[in-house]
Amino acid sequence: MSAPIWIADAADRYRVDRPRVFGPGLRAKPTRRGVVVLDLHYSADPDGVTPELVVREMRRLGCEQRDDGTWSLSWRWLKEMELDWVAQSGAQVFDSLEQQEQHILEPAYYLRYEIPHDARPSDEARLIECEPGEVGPIRVWISPLDQPGNLPDGAYVQRSFGVGSDISEGVGASDSTVVVFTADTREHAAVFADNTIRPVDVGRVAVALCRYYNNALLCMVRKMHGISALREVLDLGYTRVWREKVQNRAVEYAAENYGWPKGEASSPQLFGRWQDALRHQQVTLHDAITLDQHRQYLYDEHGRISHSALRHLPVEVRQRHGDLVIGAALAYRAVIDLPKYQEYSHDTSPPELSMAWRRQQRELRRQRDRALPYGEVR
Amino acid sequence: MASEREIVEARWAMAARDPRYFSRWFVFTLDSQAQERGESNPIRPWPARPHLDLLCGLWWHHPMLFVAKSRQMMVTWFASMISVWQILFRRGALVYQQSKRLEDAMGDEATGDGLLGRSKFILSHVPYRSWLLPRRVVVRSDSIQIPGMHSGIQAIAQGGDKIRSHTVTQLVSDETAFQPEFSAALTATMSSIRKGRFLGITTPDLTDGGASMRLALDMTDEEAIA
Numbered sequence: 001m002s003a004p005i006w007i008a009d010a011a012d013r014y015r016v017d018r019p020r021v022f023g024p025g026l027r028a029k030p031t032r033r034g035v036v037v038l039d040l041h042y043s044a045d046p047d048g049v050t051p052e053l054v055v056r057e058m059r060r061l062g063c064e065q066r067d068d069g070t071w072s073l074s075w076r077w078l079k080e081m082e083l084d085w086v087a088q089s090g091a092q093v094f095d096s097l098e099q100q101e102q103h104i105l106e107p108a109y110y111l112r113y114e115i116p117h118d119a120r121p122s123d124e125a126r127l128i129e130c131e132p133g134e135v136g137p138i139r140v141w142i143s144p145l146d147q148p149g150n151l152p153d154g155a156y157v158q159r160s161f162g163v164g165s166d167i168s169e170g171v172g173a174s175d176s177t178v179v180v181f182t183a184d185t186r187e188h189a190a191v192f193a194d195n196t197i198r199p200v201d202v203g204r205v206a207v208a209l210c211r212y213y214n215n216a217l218l219c220m221v222r223k224m225h226g227i228s229a230l231r232e233v234l235d236l237g238y239t240r241v242w243r244e245k246v247q248n249r250a251v252e253y254a255a256e257n258y259g260w261p262k263g264e265a266s267s268p269q270l271f272g273r274w275q276d277a278l279r280h281q282q283v284t285l286h287d288a289i290t291l292d293q294h295r296q297y298l299y300d301e302h303g304r305i306s307h308s309a310l311r312h313l314p315v316e317v318r319q320r321h322g323d324l325v326i327g328a329a330l331a332y333r334a335v336i337d338l339p340k341y342q343e344y345s346h347d348t349s350p351p352e353l354s355m356a357w358r359r360q361q362r363e364l365r366r367q368r369d370r371a372l373p374y375g376e377v378r
Numbered sequence: 379m380a381s382e383r384e385i386v387e388a389r390w391a392m393a394a395r396d397p398r399y400f401s402r403w404f405v406f407t408l409d410s411q412a413q414e415r416g417e418s419n420p421i422r423p424w425p426a427r428p429h430l431d432l433l434c435g436l437w438w439h440h441p442m443l444f445v446a447k448s449r450q451m452m453v454t455w456f457a458s459m460i461s462v463w464q465i466l467f468r469r470g471a472l473v474y475q476q477s478k479r480l481e482d483a484m485g486d487e488a489t490g491d492g493l494l495g496r497s498k499f500i501l502s503h504v505p506y507r508s509w510l511l512p513r514r515v516v517v518r519s520d521s522i523q524i525p526g527m528h529s530g531i532q533a534i535a536q537g538g539d540k541i542r543s544h545t546v547t548q549l550v551s552d553e554t555a556f557q558p559e560f561s562a563a564l565t566a567t568m569s570s571i572r573k574g575r576f577l578g579i580t581t582p583d584l585t586d587g588g589a590s591m592r593l594a595l596d597m598t599d600e601e602a603i604a
Contacts, residue, residue: 043450
């Protein structure tokens with residue numbers, strides 16, 4: 001038996017002082033930072049990554065086989081298996097929406113709001129239901145009184161709602177938005193978007209909508225103009241406001257700060273979760289404008305999420321753009337912290353003239369008798 | 379003729395000197411898709427693959443190693459194996475295993491998931507462990523400690539602040555391109571690890587703002603923007 005060649009004695013065999021190819025799919029190179037980089041392509045492991053596995057992965061990652069047998073490669077395949085770092089540049093951020101059935105609906109009714117011109121700091125906005133045929137700024141698909149369809153007979157629930165709000169300057173550029181989601185079915189309940197409303201007034205509208213929707217949990221951006229709206233919300237006495245979470249622990253816990261700390265689309269903590277929710281169809285969008293806005297988000301050449309209309313602008317400008325997608329993502333962030341229902345009641349009265357009904361009537365009579373003043377007999 | 383115990387102890391001595399022997403004789407992995415392929419036993423010996431041997435050699439001779447890989451190349455298993463080897467055979471070894479979230483790094487021993495989960499799996503499947511392993515191995519949800527060796531593995535979440543002020547023997551960072559705070563972690567790593575080791579592993583992605591891409595393609599921030 002020959003003596004083993006210890007790994008410590010084989011320095012020449014693993015030397016990387018210049019770019020070096022060690023075999024198929026195995027390239028190493030030194031870098032200026034002193035880190036050796038190994039590119040490990042799947043072709044380096046023909047026993048593990050078999051041709052059958054390759055074909056299966058190609059299909060799974062969205063590659064399509066043409067009639068002549070060649071493949072049209074997807075950006076996912078190029079990125080995940082071919083080590084192409086910029087394959088996703090120009091790809092849609094919410095590409096999963098294109099492959100799913102959508103549930104776009106016309107609003108069930110509209111709401112409008114009134115804020116008096118001489119409103120005092122404590123004055124809330126007033127919501128008014130529009131007449132049939134009249135269009136208002138708040139589109140509503142689900143009213144707070146609507147009951148979910150899967151309840152047993154006689155059951156009644158008070159549904160929970162989450163409200164997300166992204167705040168703009170209100171000078172005709174990007175929209176301020178207030179988006180309402182149901183907590184049980186996680187679908188669009190109402191949407192409001194306006195690019196001329198002042199941040200303080202968005203706070204008033206948000207509070208009015210929250211109160212309308214069974215005191216919904218409000219998740220509002222805190223950054224920039226958001227702080228004005230958030231302060232107004234708290235000044236109006238509405239305290240059911242989402243609080244920032246400390247996320248770098250195994251279990252999240254609420255921090256003291258109110259509202260969402262960042263408003264930009266590229267924040268992975270916001271959009272990552274929202275992307276997952278859409279990909280796994282955990283949410284249902286009813287608003288066509290919101291769906292359309294999702295299609296406008298693309299990855300740029302550095303992998304950052306950017307709005308297609310803003311791709312030529314600097315990163316700082318892009319980060320201010322938000323609108324309905326961010327509102328929806330914030331509303332979703334609120335609903336995942338909520339129970340499905342705030343109240344659940346079930347009518348348990350027995351059928352009339354049944355034995356249980358007679359017993360119940362007798363108990364009620366006894367209770368009434370006990371309640372009579374001393375000495376009186378019914 | 380040598381007894382079984384003598385053979386095992388001789389192999390263990392070789393494993394202490396060379397992690398390739400440790401993986402060959404003492405490491406088992408879990409293939410979570412074995413049942414789908416019609417194989418009854420998902421627990422398998424360490425696969426004899428040339429790319430894993432090369433990886434081991436590069437890791438040994440280059441303390442700062444970054445691996446840009448295709449999926450399913452068993453590199454995360456390699457990182458867990460090498461972490462276990464360090465705490466078993468190197469006195470005072472402190473290995474940090476970093477992923478995007480703490481839960482990802484902690485993983486699960488039963489399903490061989492995550493860096494620490496795989497490390498626990500490897501440790502609990504070492505053959506002849508009653509003969510070979512130290513008597514006291516403390517396994518917690520986020521760490522493994524061997525008090526007799528003063529060594530341990532600690533799972534941590536992403537971010538540079540987790541590394542600063544600690545002197546680690548090795549930092550293993552998994553799927554760095556999916557860690558939005560990898561750029562800060564890399565800066566902290568470069569300054570905190572002087573004599574230690576860094577092993578970064580990732581499939582290409584740009585969630586980290588391109589920090590992993592710039593490292594893999596040897597680009598400075600200015601070159602990337604240009």
